Amino acid sequence: MSLAWWNGRALDAGEVRIDPGDAGFLHGDGLFETLRVDAGTAGHVDLHLERLFAGLRRVEIEIPEDRTALAAAVAAVASAAPRPVARLRLTVTRGAGGTPTRLLAAAPYEPPGAGQVRDGVDAILVPDLRIDSRGPLIGLKSLCWQANRLALLRAGRAGAFEAILLNENGRLVEGARSNLLLALDGGLFTPPLDDGCLPGIVRHRLLAAGRITERPLGPEDLARARAVFLTNSLIGVLPVGRLDGHALPRLPPPDP
Numbered sequence: 599m600s601l602a603w604w605n606g607r608a609l610d611a612g613e614v615r616i617d618p619g620d621a622g623f624l625h626g627d628g629l630f631e632t633l634r635v636d637a638g639t640a641g642h643v644d645l646h647l648e649r650l651f652a653g654l655r656r657v658e659i660e661i662p663e664d665r666t667a668l669a670a671a672v673a674a675v676a677s678a679a680p681r682p683v684a685r686l687r688l689t690v691t692r693g694a695g696g697t698p699t700r701l702l703a704a705a706p707y708e709p710p711g712a713g714q715v716r717d718g719v720d721a722i723l724v725p726d727l728r729i730d731s732r733g734p735l736i737g738l739k740s741l742c743w744q745a746n747r748l749a750l751l752r753a754g755r756a757g758a759f760e761a762i763l764l765n766e767n768g769r770l771v772e773g774a775r776s777n778l779l780l781a782l783d784g785g786l787f788t789p790p791l792d793d794g795c796l797p798g799i800v801r802h803r804l805l806a807a808g809r810i811t812e813r814p815l816g817p818e819d820l821a822r823a824r825a826v827f828l829t830n831s832l833i834g835v836l837p838v839g840r841l842d843g844h845a846l847p848r849l850p851p852p853d854p
Contacts, residue, residue, distance in 0.1 A: 601678035603671040603702040606662070611703050620699055622691025626742040628699070629653045633672070634832050635684040635704060640676040641831065643669050645799045646688070653738045654690060661690060661698050671702055679704035685832060691741065710836055718839025718848055719759035721773070721828070723817065724749045729772075731765045731794035739796065749774035760828055760838070762820075765794045770815040776828035777801040779810055779835070780819055781849050786827075787813040800829040800854045809852045825849035 602611040621627035631650050633640045647665050654661065663671070668688075676686055685707035693699040710719065727745050735742060749761035753774065760773040770789050772778050777798040779788050788805075789795045790812040804810045820826065825848050826838040835851040 600680065600704055601675055602704075603675050603700075605697075605700055608671075608674060614701065614703070616699065617694040619694040620691055621693060622689070622699060622741055626740065626744075627657075628659070628689060628691030628741045629657065629739050630690070630741060631688040631739055632831060633676075633686040633688065634707070635676045635679045635686050637682055638677045638679060640672050640686055642799050642803075643672050645802060646831070647672075649739065649797065649799070650688065650690070653740075656738065657740075659690060659692055659698055661700055663700065668700075675702045675704055680706040683707050683709055689741070707832060710833055714759075715836065718837035718846065719828070720757060720840045720843075721760040721762055721826070721838045722753055722756050722758045722842055723764075723820070724752055724761045724774075725764055725817075727761075727763060729763050729765045729794040731767070731771070731792065733794075736794050737791060737797055746774040762841075764817070767793075768816065769793050770817065770819065771795045772798075773828050776830045776833065776836075778815075779804075779827040779829060779852075780815055780823040781825040781827075782819060782823055786810040786852060787815060787819075789813075789815050798829060799831045800834060803854055804829070804835075804852055823847075825851075827851055829854065 600611045602614050604614045631646045684704045686704045689701045691699045727749050753761040762773055763771050765771045772795040779786050788810050828836045834854050837848050
């Protein structure tokens, strides 16, 4: 049985019990973070916790743990996580009866294979499940994730790895589970936060290193891109080899 951390204590994952009145279960009222764990060590914990606590302030959920305590819990669960690679999920909900629920649990994760890294993955453009760039949940890792799930279901039915989404103005925003990078004349570009994308951890690191630049992007940029990449904490930087069944050019990915 894998180790979990639930409301301040470590226990076997099978012992976790969620209150039927928990606001996260009933209303999707909460936030989450997904961290990659390699050989028992979680990556970029500080950046994940910084995003989590900023989001909790926005949705007005206050938890008893500070960053130091939560980082220690992450380290404990990560150290017992499946090897060689695991996915660690940190979930915080408004809970029930005024007490927030905090849960850390890990599961095995299989990263993209060598062929996917070399040749790229398939993606589809989903033009009708629009992201509202003015919405109150923009920029949050919210449990209200239904539109993303629907987009991923469509991608799966099409045999694709990812679905690329637009905002209400028809601009490119992100993938259903990843940030988006396009190689165009002049460099590597990613949609700006104002267009509705999540402030992803890999995206943040690439921006901080000066390897990518924010710029509004449209579907026409996909058609002329010299390469398209997806980024998140689990996959790193992964090329797209085919979009809507059409082969895309490829370039070496930026080092995250």
